[in-house]
Amino acid sequence: MRKILVVGAGQAGLQLALGLQSHGYEVTLMSNRTADEIRSGRVMSTQCMFHTALQHERDLQLNFWESQAPKIEGLGVSVAAPGSWGEGPAARAIDWVGRLDGYAQSVDQRVKMAGWMETFAQRGGQLVIHGAAVGDLDYFARTYDLVLVSAGKGELVQMFGRDASRSPYSEPQRALAVSYVHGLGPRPEHPDFYAVRCNLVPGVGELFVMPTLTTSGPADILFWEGIPGGPLDVFNGVKDPSEHLSLTLELMERYTPWEHARATKAELTDAGGTLAGRYAPTVRNPIGRLPGGGLVLGVADVVVANDPITGQGSNSASKCAASYLASILEQGEKEFDETWMQETFDRYWNTAQHVTKWTNAMLAPPPEHILNLIGAAGQLQPVADRFANAFNDPADFENFFYEPEKTEAYLASVTAGA
Missing domain, CATH: 3.30.9.40 (D-Amino Acid Oxidase; Chain A, domain 2)
Known part of the structure; x- marks a missing residue:
């Protein structure tokens, strides 16, 4: 049985831990707070999860609040x-x-993370309530087959260097x-x-x-x-x-x-x-190097942190957890080495890059063709519907959003068909 450590009990860390647990992995989850402390604490985020992300939860039978949350x-x-x-x-x-x-649907992360954490423990997972430092991970990297870091704030994030080529903003926007x-x-x-x-x-x-x-x-x-x-x-x-x-x-x-x-x-x-x-939207290198030579893999907003203007944070976390889970399962008994870590991140980045591109575009003043598109959606219901559904699949923005020519061609095609 392969041993995996997940550090951080947010959307991605918990979803990944519970997913691995359901496939028979021996999973340890580290959280700096108990379920009760999370539940009675301060709100951690805004979140609105669209269909694809919700489906990843359903696939793992973790959609405990689906009947209660507003649709x-x-x-x-x-x-x-x-x-x-x-x-x-x-x-x-x-x-x-x-x-x-x-x-x-949107479920307050205090409700969801506390509930999922209790479920993880009830299903036999090892839950460690302790804030992790780099020194702790140095030790754990020698005792686990894989260490995943999904704690998006604090000292651990500093292990993952900023990818300047994918991070156009150095200050909060x-x-x-x-x-x-x-x-x-x-x-x-x-x-x-x-x-x-x-x-x-x-x-x-x-x-x-x-x-x-x-x-x-x-x-x-x-x-x-x-x-x-x-x-x-x-x-x-x-x-x-x-x-x-x-x-x-x-x-x-x-x-x-x-x-x-x-x-x-x-x-x-x-x-x-x-x-x-406030925080600066940042893409980081996915592999963290420990002082003792061990490697750890960053998860979700540890490695791709976007501004919440496009409502993608929890969606991206869910999609990252699903992508990483597939990569881990496919690796079987083979070593989780540096090449595998990079390939695992690259597979997730195929989806995440569309979120980052769109989010960074929305932080800038909109060009004229975007204003035209948003205005046209008021007259053309298919445009409004397509824009809304691209929140679920931001890759679709490539087809009608960024380039004036594509926007004009799309609007012309809808107008002709109206």
Whole structure:
């Protein structure tokens, strides 16, 4: 029986550990917190998982909350009319919603990670509650067939060097502020189905609103992404959760009053329901070298960390775990050597590169053909639907998004067929 150590108990680490466990591997999982500490702690992320990522969970029979979590059937885009918030309430220049082919869902990672961790232990996995340092891994690398690092923050990440050729940004491109709330009303124009709402405020930032399942039941996530130094970059140093929510709502009233209108009764789900921070999107070299000569393989956002503007973090983590699981199973009894590690990452990068390209494009001011595309989706439902479904399969953006010629040809073909 091959022995594998997984360091880090997030979406990728737990999914991979449980997947390996189901195939008879002897798996040890290291987490710096217990399941109870995770469940009662602060929210860790925003997350909206689309069909492919959810299917990876179903394949491992880990979709424990599927019947409870809101089924998200659409993805809407609203664009504030440039400068309209200067004189009075902001107006929408664009507003549409695309229908998803397969529904999306969001489960608060406090709920999911705590539940999965308990499942891993119940199924006989060895769970070690301990923060891992490089020195610990030096020892473990000699006693395990493979060490996987999926702890995306802290000292361990420094083992993986930045890949400058795939990391165009050296500084954070957005300041992030998250609130989990109860009491949000439906969008009046579509009260009958759940949708993720992407509100773009040109030159200022973005507000995302997404239905979720949290520790206290169904809820919504309000998520501001502010351009650094701009009017949304005001959460640094705000420690009080109620102050954080008040600030969130004030900014909504000014920049996205159509979302604020349904948030008048919003209140935090719990004292841990807020989060603020920022980080530079970075792709890293996948193999970490230990002082004793051992090698470890980086997983998910340890090696490919994108800004959350495109909602891909948990999706990418799920896809990475599924890809790595397949590579490990295919390796059989052969050594997990450096060549295998690089090939395993390269296989994942075939998918991940599309996410990175799209996310980095969305962080930049949109060129004219993208504005035309987003505008056209308001008149042409097939365009809205295709844009929405590309959140599930970002590789499709290659066909109609990046190059003006492809965008124009695509819009012309839809218009001709309409």
